[in-house]
Amino acid sequence: MNPSKLTDIEFWDNYWEKYQLPLEITKSDKNPYLNEILKTFDHYLPKNPNLSVLEIGGSPGQYLAYLHRNFGYSVACMDYSPLGCQKTRENLALLGIKGRVYEADLFKDNRELPQFDIVYSLGLIEHFTDFDGVIVKHLEYLKPGGLLILGAPNFLGINHFFLKRLAPELLAKHNLNNMNLKNWKHLESTFNLKEIFLGYVGGFHPSLFHRKELNTLTNSILFPLTKLLVFVFKTHLKNLRRYNSRFFSGYLMGFFEKKPIP
Numbered sequence: 001m002n003p004s005k006l007t008d009i010e011f012w013d014n015y016w017e018k019y020q021l022p023l024e025i026t027k028s029d030k031n032p033y034l035n036e037i038l039k040t041f042d043h044y045l046p047k048n049p050n051l052s053v054l055e056i057g058g059s060p061g062q063y064l065a066y067l068h069r070n071f072g073y074s075v076a077c078m079d080y081s082p083l084g085c086q087k088t089r090e091n092l093a094l095l096g097i098k099g100r101v102y103e104a105d106l107f108k109d110n111r112e113l114p115q116f117d118i119v120y121s122l123g124l125i126e127h128f129t130d131f132d133g134v135i136v137k138h139l140e141y142l143k144p145g146g147l148l149i150l151g152a153p154n155f156l157g158i159n160h161f162f163l164k165r166l167a168p169e170l171l172a173k174h175n176l177n178n179m180n181l182k183n184w185k186h187l188e189s190t191f192n193l194k195e196i197f198l199g200y201v202g203g204f205h206p207s208l209f210h211r212k213e214l215n216t217l218t219n220s221i222l223f224p225l226t227k228l229l230v231f232v233f234k235t236h237l238k239n240l241r242r243y244n245s246r247f248f249s250g251y252l253m254g255f256f257e258k259k260p261i262p
Contacts, residue, residue, distance in 0.1 A: 153208060167213045
């Protein structure tokens with residue numbers, strides 16, 4: 001395994017194996033958290049069928065389906081999980097969407113890949129120790145003037161309190177520094193980017209920590225509490241999704257324009 005990676009192919013093959021196809025992200029009253037993420041796409045992305053988009057670590061293509069249907073983009077996915085790539089091809093076919101799938105490692109030479117108008121990843125950068133190195137690889141596939149989008153869950157604040165006790169193995173596969181929005185603020189100056197949006201979205205999302213790896217006395221109390229929180233915030237407190245903070249929000253996102261070389 002690449003020393004900069006906190007996960008490997010086996011981890012992701014096992015992860016994707018349990019998913020049943022077809023899968024497609026859509027707005028729904030049943031999932032207010034995802035709605036908030038999709039709203040950022042709706043607000044900052046142009047509708048233009050002439051644009052191309054690449055999702056890095058994009059298996060099984062459910063977000064690409066949303067971008068194709070709502071913005072008209074031609075879509076592509078790059079992933080290094082063989083099973084993930086297989087699932088993506090099958091998923092796009094089942095959804096009736098033409099798309100390219102590249103089975104490739106982000107940190108290897110992938111000369112056959114073109115550049116795209118939009119490059120993004122959701123839930124990828126936090127699995128690497130070299131934050132800037134991952135950003136550099138994203139930008140290699142982005143055209144000058146194109147749009148870079150980054151998204152990651154927030155495992156800090158109250159989310160960290162629960163995960164540290166309920167799911168420490170899961171927590172260990174994530175670089176918490178890459179989930180700190182303060183560490184994203186240098187991207188604009190370091191990589192000649194123009195910041196369009198940078199912030200937390202999704203509000204408090206207790207489903208992030210509704211899991212249990214260890215059967216301890218503490219967890220016997222915390223786990224039922226997480227179940228209650230999931231229910232309450234999914235049914236009765238959905239309007240609170242608009243309120244965000246680094247202490248409790250479930251997700252962080254950044255939209256950046258890659259400035260053309262003078």
